Amino acid sequence: xxxxxxxxxxxxxxxxxxxxxxxxxxxxxxxxxxxxxxxxxxxxxxxxxxxxxxxxxxxxxxxxxxxxxxxxxxxxxxxxxxxxxxxxxxxxxxxxxxxxxxxxxxxxxxxxxxxxxxxxxxxxxxxxxxxxxxxxxxxxxxxxxxxxxxxxxxxxxxxxxxxxxxxxxxxxxxxxxxxxxxxxxxxxxx
Amino acid sequence: xxxxxxxxxxxxxxxxxxxxxxxxxxxxxxxxxxxxxxxxxxxxxxxxxxxxxxxxxxxxxxxxxxxxxxxxxxxxxxxxxxxxxxxxxxxxxxxxxxxxxxxxxxxxxxxxxxxxxxxxxxxxxxxxxxxxxxxxxxxxxxxxxxxxxxxxxxxxxxxxxxxxxxxxxxxxxxxxxxxxxxxxxxxxxx
Numbered sequence: 248x249x250x251x252x253x254x255x256x257x258x259x260x261x262x263x264x265x266x267x268x269x270x271x272x273x274x275x276x277x278x279x280x281x282x283x284x285x286x287x288x289x290x291x292x293x294x295x296x297x298x299x300x301x302x303x304x305x306x307x308x309x310x311x312x313x314x315x316x317x318x319x320x321x322x323x324x325x326x327x328x329x330x331x332x333x334x335x336x337x338x339x340x341x342x343x344x345x346x347x348x349x350x351x352x353x354x355x356x357x358x359x360x361x362x363x364x365x366x367x368x369x370x371x372x373x374x375x376x377x378x379x380x381x382x383x384x385x386x387x388x389x390x391x392x393x394x395x396x397x398x399x400x401x402x403x404x405x406x407x408x409x410x411x412x413x414x415x416x417x418x419x420x421x422x423x424x425x426x427x428x429x430x431x432x433x434x435x436x437x
Numbered sequence: 438x439x440x441x442x443x444x445x446x447x448x449x450x451x452x453x454x455x456x457x458x459x460x461x462x463x464x465x466x467x468x469x470x471x472x473x474x475x476x477x478x479x480x481x482x483x484x485x486x487x488x489x490x491x492x493x494x495x496x497x498x499x500x501x502x503x504x505x506x507x508x509x510x511x512x513x514x515x516x517x518x519x520x521x522x523x524x525x526x527x528x529x530x531x532x533x534x535x536x537x538x539x540x541x542x543x544x545x546x547x548x549x550x551x552x553x554x555x556x557x558x559x560x561x562x563x564x565x566x567x568x569x570x571x572x573x574x575x576x577x578x579x580x581x582x583x584x585x586x587x588x589x590x591x592x593x594x595x596x597x598x599x600x601x602x603x604x605x606x607x608x609x610x611x612x613x614x615x616x617x618x619x620x621x622x623x624x625x626x627x
Contacts (some may be wrong), residue, residue, distance in 0.1 A: 248583045249580045249581065249582060249583070250581055250582075250583050250586055251578050251580055252577070252578070252579040252580070252581055252582070252586065252590065252592075253578060253579065254480070254481050254575075254576050254577055254578060254579070255476045255481060255576065255579045256478065256481045256483075256576065257554060257556065257576075257579050258452060258454075258473070258474060258475050258483055258505070258507075258556070259452065259505075259507045259554070259562055259594070259599035260450050260452055260599060260601050260612060261474070261475065262448060262449065262450055262474070264448075277597055278538045279523070281475070282474055282475045282476055282477075282478075282487075283448070283474055284448060284451070284452070284472055284473055284474035284484070285448050285451065285471070285472045285486070285488045285567055286445045286472055286484070286553065286566070286569065286571050287472075287486065287505065287557050287566050287567040287569045287571075288446065288488075288567070288568045288569060289567055289568040290444070290567050291444050291445060291446045292533075292566065292567060293446075293448055294474070294476070294484070294571070296474075296475070296476045296477065298478075298615070300590070310456070315448070317447075317448075320616050323616050323617045323622060324617070324622050324623055324625060324626065325623070326623070326625070327617065327618075327620065327621065327622045327623030327624075328622075328623030328624075328625075328626040329623070330623060331620055331623040331624055331627065332623070332627060333627075336546070337627075343626060344601075344626055346596075354515070361452060361604060364447060366447065366448070371566065372564075372566055374562075374564055376476070376477050376561065376562055377477040377478070377479055377480050377482060377484065378477055378478045378479040379476065379477045379478060379514075381477075381484070381571075385444075386443055386444050386445065386446065387560060388442070388444060388544065389441070389442040389443065389444070389445045389447050390439045390440070390441055390442070390443050391439065391440050391442055392438070392439060392440075393438045393440050396440055396442065398461075400442065401605050401606050402442075402447060402603075402605035402606070404449075404603045404605070404606065404608075404610070407449065409449035409450060410616070411450050411601060411612055412619065413592075413594045413612070413615075414475075415591050415592035415594070416591050416592070416594065416595075417618065417619040418615050418619065419615070419616050419617040419618070419619065419622075420594070420612050420613055420614060420615050420616060421608050421612075421613035421614050421616055422450060422601055422611075422612065423462070423610055423611035423612055423613025423614070424610060424611050424613070424615055425603075425608050425609070425610050426510050426513050426600070426609050426610060426611055427513045427514070427517065427608065427609040428517075428607065428608055428609070429517060429520070429602065429607040429608065429609065430517065430520065430607070431517065432513060432514050432517045432518075432609075433514055433515070433516070433517030433518030433519070433520060433521040434518075434557060435514060435518075435524070436470060436514065436515070436520055436522075436533060436534055437516040437518070437522060437523065437527075
């Protein structure tokens, strides 16, 4: 039997994206964004959605750039903190979380050094619908900690240990065991 | 030390969305979409991105509606198959995968009965950038199997057992252990 749950945002999984930007005064900021995904393959783009009130949106409109840090399970408290507190309330959010920002060499946005993987993005378009502004950024480079990348250039997911969100229970989770291979396992049904 | 990996689509995690639609002839179709996320809170919307060549895009342009099924780990082979084969090659994809389509009661799109959670969506806007068309659908209802929902209306993630993708190794994974609570754990740093 099926049950109707109403109009809910139950997409599994939701990501935990750490969006880095510079304020007009040049101060680095980072916020926690759950509405985001790849939106274009060529050129490679990531889309994030922000409420108009968010400081990060004002920052991105000003600089035309942002970064997307992928937090690891060991950063769960900091990642949640970056969603609980605005730079308007706490200008030194990053320092308060014990983290460090350095300038990206590719775009006008900060890299949070502690995140093991960061996408460096320049804004290519924005749209607005309902409560959110959808911002598309072209990924011009990905910066990774040496120790999460193999010699083959493939990221080791166990070493990255990224976080996902359960949108119904509002909980953070690790990514678990590997169960199969893309564009491979389904061929058995062909 | 950090290493530049170039312009890659390394968003962690990627979802595995089973997008259901009707062809012009009324035949139900389903395809595997990895580029998708929540894009608006009010009204609740999901965005998916499709290449113009995909049959699902032609279908959605025709009907103005689609569903998003969330596959469970037990559906990994079928989910991958729905990404390997087009309805142009195999008109009875759904039957061939041992699955069954019934009409949504809310939108003009099919529900795949075997998926334990399905979002029922009507198209509200479309944009195109680069290789993909970004389609925003308002989620008008979510349909869930009774046995994955508690009395409190919260979905049980262990029973749903959804799949995520590792975009670097191109592998499917389960969602793993719970590590924290949203808008809660970060308050410790305040």
